[in-house]
Amino acid sequence: MDLRPLKVSEVNNYIKRLLLSDMVLSNISVEGEISNFKHHYSGHMYFNLKDEKGKIKAVMFKGDNEKINFKLDEGMKIVATGYISVYEREGEYQLYVKDIRSSGIGELYRAFEELKNKLEQEGLFSQDKKKQIPFMPRKIGVVTSSTGAAIRDIITIIKRRFPPCNILIYPTLVQGINAPEEICRGLEYLDSRDDIDLIITGRGGGSIEELFAFNDEKLARTISKLKTPIISAVGHETDFTIADFVADLRAPTPSAAAELAVPDVMYLLKELDNKYDELKSIINKKIKAYKLELENLDTKLNLYSPLNQLKDKKIEIDNFLRDLTYVMEKKLNEKKAEILELKGKLELLNPNIAIDKGYGIIIDNRGKLVKSIDSVKLGDEIGIILRDGKVLSRVENIDEGEKIDEFNL
Amino acid sequence: MNLTYEEAILELEKILDELESDDCTLKESIEKFKRGVILYNHCKDLISKAEGEIKILLEDEENTKEETFSMEV
The missing domain is CATH 3.40.50.261 (Succinyl-CoA synthetase domains)
Known part of the structure; x- marks a missing residue:
């Protein structure tokens, strides 16, 4: 059975698909010299790439050629990268260029x-x-x-x-x-x-x-x-x-x-806030120092105030008074003690005590104490005062000498 | 206040140095402190201003206009 004859366009399309599915042709770099260069008013570029033995048609569309940063020209040696496909209307295969390098980056x-x-x-x-x-x-x-x-x-x-x-x-x-x-x-x-x-x-x-x-x-x-x-x-x-x-x-x-x-705004904010804290801390320190100075002055002022001096004098006076009282009391007590002692001594001498024990006090007729035999003569009247009364007597004998020991009292 | 951020910061630093040096009277210190607070607020305003605008220049025959630019992600 014969195959159905194909239309021209079907053949071209078939070849195109063959080329596009080819591993080598679908992504290829071709080195050659530019000839027959045309930059169409549509923006597309048309040229041939050739070497000594052959040439290939090439097209570079506007969207691709805008990216090239050097001017293409006749005779320029380039490396064109792209794919090979068929232009179906003419039945021509050609290189569709996506990128161009000037041959040798060295340039x-x-x-x-x-x-x-x-x-x-x-x-x-x-x-x-x-x-x-x-x-x-x-x-x-x-x-x-x-x-x-x-x-x-x-x-x-x-x-x-x-x-x-x-x-x-x-x-x-x-x-x-x-x-x-x-x-x-x-x-x-x-x-x-x-x-x-x-x-x-x-x-x-x-x-x-x-x-x-x-x-x-x-x-x-x-x-x-x-x-x-x-x-x-x-x-x-x-x-x-x-x-x-x-x-x-x-x-x-x-x-x-x-x-x-x-x-960096975060850094600036941090730096700024640090400065603000520093500012506050310095001024607070200063104010604190001034306050302290003020308190010191106040203390000194109080120290020298007449009110304070008055207070001091008062304390001084109080002290004097206390000392005085103390001294006076001490003196008084001493005198009291002295008096008490004298009183004791006095009591020892009190004749009433001897009288109580049986002694008598002899007085003459004029009421004077008779302390010696010399104060009386024979025949004088003398009185003997006893505890409960007076005895009137007459001197009948005077015996010289200390005879008191003979009495067994 | 017309000072730029840098000018304001410089003055603030100068004030800090002077205050630190102990050479000024209480009245001067308070004056400097007040000035310092003004400078601080000024700087803070400068860096906390509202978000800036992002615009793109668009050209159409002779006319350039600015439009808000948004980034397509």
């Missing part, structure tokens, strides 16, 4: 080094030209792609570190041949405004070709003429671009640029 490096040396000698990188990055910018202008990770990182970090900061985004391409022009326009526009305190320009990481927009000479010169301080933030830690050298400050990444652009 890019050489261009980079040349430009870097040139600008360095012109003094564009000089440290004296670097402007001070403001400590607390009120509004930051950002020149970058509005869809990349870079702008998201920048906004997130600025908002976290310092919420009051305003951000104005000037969206641009960040890779491809038109990127430098757009970035320059953005920078000049933001610089012309008077409300922008700081500019950040940059992009996230990428291949050296993708970052190449930031190695543009015009961009470098535009950056060096800005009056507004600018931080560059291109790619990763290890990527250095010309823009980094000209900018006032190079941040290793867009996130780092945001960190460098604004202070």
